[in-house]
Amino acid sequence: MARDPILAPVRDPVPELLAQAAARLAREFSALPALTESGDSARLAAVLDETAARLGDNYPYFHPLYVGQMLKPPHPVARAAYALAMSINPNNHARDGGRASSEMEIEAVGQIARMFGWDRHLGHLTSGGTMANLEALWVAGQIAPGKRIVGSAQAHYTHGRISGVLKLDYSPVAADASGRMEPAALEDELKKGDVGTVVATLGTTAIGAVDPLEEILALREKYGFRIHVDAAYGGYFRLIGEELAEPARRAYAAISEADSIVVDPHKHGLQPYGCGCVLFRDPGVGRFYKHDSPYTYFTSSELHLGEISLECSRAGAAAVSLWTTQKLLPLTVGGEFAAGLAAGRRAALELDRRLRADGRFEALAAGAPQLDIVVWKVKAASAEEASERAQKIFDAAARRNLHLALVQLPRYWFDGGVDTETVTCLRSVLMKPEHEAWLPRIWDELDAASTEVVGE
Numbered sequence: 001m002a003r004d005p006i007l008a009p010v011r012d013p014v015p016e017l018l019a020q021a022a023a024r025l026a027r028e029f030s031a032l033p034a035l036t037e038s039g040d041s042a043r044l045a046a047v048l049d050e051t052a053a054r055l056g057d058n059y060p061y062f063h064p065l066y067v068g069q070m071l072k073p074p075h076p077v078a079r080a081a082y083a084l085a086m087s088i089n090p091n092n093h094a095r096d097g098g099r100a101s102s103e104m105e106i107e108a109v110g111q112i113a114r115m116f117g118w119d120r121h122l123g124h125l126t127s128g129g130t131m132a133n134l135e136a137l138w139v140a141g142q143i144a145p146g147k148r149i150v151g152s153a154q155a156h157y158t159h160g161r162i163s164g165v166l167k168l169d170y171s172p173v174a175a176d177a178s179g180r181m182e183p184a185a186l187e188d189e190l191k192k193g194d195v196g197t198v199v200a201t202l203g204t205t206a207i208g209a210v211d212p213l214e215e216i217l218a219l220r221e222k223y224g225f226r227i228h229v230d231a232a233y234g235g236y237f238r239l240i241g242e243e244l245a246e247p248a249r250r251a252y253a254a255i256s257e258a259d260s261i262v263v264d265p266h267k268h269g270l271q272p273y274g275c276g277c278v279l280f281r282d283p284g285v286g287r288f289y290k291h292d293s294p295y296t297y298f299t300s301s302e303l304h305l306g307e308i309s310l311e312c313s314r315a316g317a318a319a320v321s322l323w324t325t326q327k328l329l330p331l332t333v334g335g336e337f338a339a340g341l342a343a344g345r346r347a348a349l350e351l352d353r354r355l356r357a358d359g360r361f362e363a364l365a366a367g368a369p370q371l372d373i374v375v376w377k378v379k380a381a382s383a384e385e386a387s388e389r390a391q392k393i394f395d396a397a398a399r400r401n402l403h404l405a406l407v408q409l410p411r412y413w414f415d416g417g418v419d420t421e422t423v424t425c426l427r428s429v430l431m432k433p434e435h436e437a438w439l440p441r442i443w444d445e446l447d448a449a450s451t452e453v454v455g456e
């Protein structure tokens with residue numbers, strides 16, 4: 001299918017950016033005795049050439065025609081900053097492991113906390129959202145030992161498993177046809193009197209549903225429990241919360257009232273993998289982390305990052321990359337970073353609009369995408385046939401270089417079918433700002449792939 005070269009040769013700005021910054025960094029250490037050059041660069045080049053060839057066996061995540069899973073390329077400045085930090089390889093486990101990068105982590109995390117309306121907080125980066133959620137639920141368990149954790153049936157699958165690791169009971173609460181937690185079902189659980197923490201997801205992984213945080217907060221007044229907001233995916237939408245449709249807008253406005261928040265800079269924050277973030281509204285939870293390891297370097301009277309994290313060694317480079325990205329693209333309402341989120345969301349709304357106007361597909365009965373994830377069912381006589389068709393369109397689209405994703409969803413979300421039945425649907429996460437400009441091409445390929453499978 002070589003109709004056009006999918007990857008027009010574009011100049012990667014990273015090597016040049018990196019060379020300039022590396023020269024500056026070398027000057028910072030110019031007082032040290034010179035090192036003799038090491039290594040046999042021909043051998044290194046040969047093995048790297050093999051690495052590059054191996055890496056070709058990947059979906060082209062960086063390309064706008066990749067519209068499948070939650071994958072967003074790191075910003076060039078993030079790649080350059082990460083690589084620059086690699087010449088130092090700091091460890092943010094403690095200040096002596098990464099003096100500058102620890103400061104940068106504290107600043108960058110403070111900016112994220114302020115995005116959520118918190119001037120005071122306790123928080124740090126983690127290796128990802130799972131580890132960040134583990135910390136939040138671990139603190140929750142320290143505060144309410146033995147109490148149950150509940151989250152919606154659409155919450156991330158790791159919450160059940162994390163609770164198991166922490167030896168805390170976990171139960172799912174029903175979600176409605178828009179993928180949001182049902183407040184009435186939550187109240188039924190709360191009435192049992194043993195719920196310590198409610199996990200509210202702002203931006204579910206499957207469809208980007210936003211749990212009704214305002215209603216959950218109202219229930220907290222009545223029943224008293226901790227609220228952990230899992231916004232690993234959706235956290236940054238706080239910056240364009242006012243542009244979202246109700247009731248998501250209200251949920252984002254209420255996020256500051258949560259007890260803890262998780263957001264993944266490695267999802268929507270333009271960072272390489274290995275960058276999650278956990279935040280607590282009450283800095284006093286730092287007391288739970290207390291340890292007196294003899295081999296942790298204590299050089300500061302303040303709690304350093306190694307004293308407020310469950311993980312020991314952590315990549316200082318992740319903090320350097322995040323700090324640099326936020327310096328270039330501050331987390332401000334109306335800023336350039338927020339504009340990128342808004343562009344992806346417009347692309348999602350446009351794809352959803354086209355799907356609704358096409359007789360071959362069924363979009364969510366509950367309405368337009370809440371964030372930037374679009375899911376749709378292929379029309380067919382049975383759920384089984386709809387699933388098969390989705391798989392075939394997925395394959396036909398991939399042959400055309402359009403990479404979609406598949407997801408199992410309740411059938412009644414689309415056509416009111418039997419509510420225990422699931423159906424394989426197509427899913428597209430339109431999280432790159434360029435998706436907006438590429439939407440006509442994305443649609444053409446989807447249309448052509450669908451024509452191959454089910455006709456015009």
Ligand SMILES: *Cc1c(COP(=O)(O)O)cnc(C)c1O
Pocket residue numbers: 127128129130131133156158201203204205230231232233234264276
């Ligand atoms: C991705 C995601 C997680 C898990 O985060 P990782 O960074 O993949 O470990 C948790 N919760 C939600 C809502 C997510 O989207």
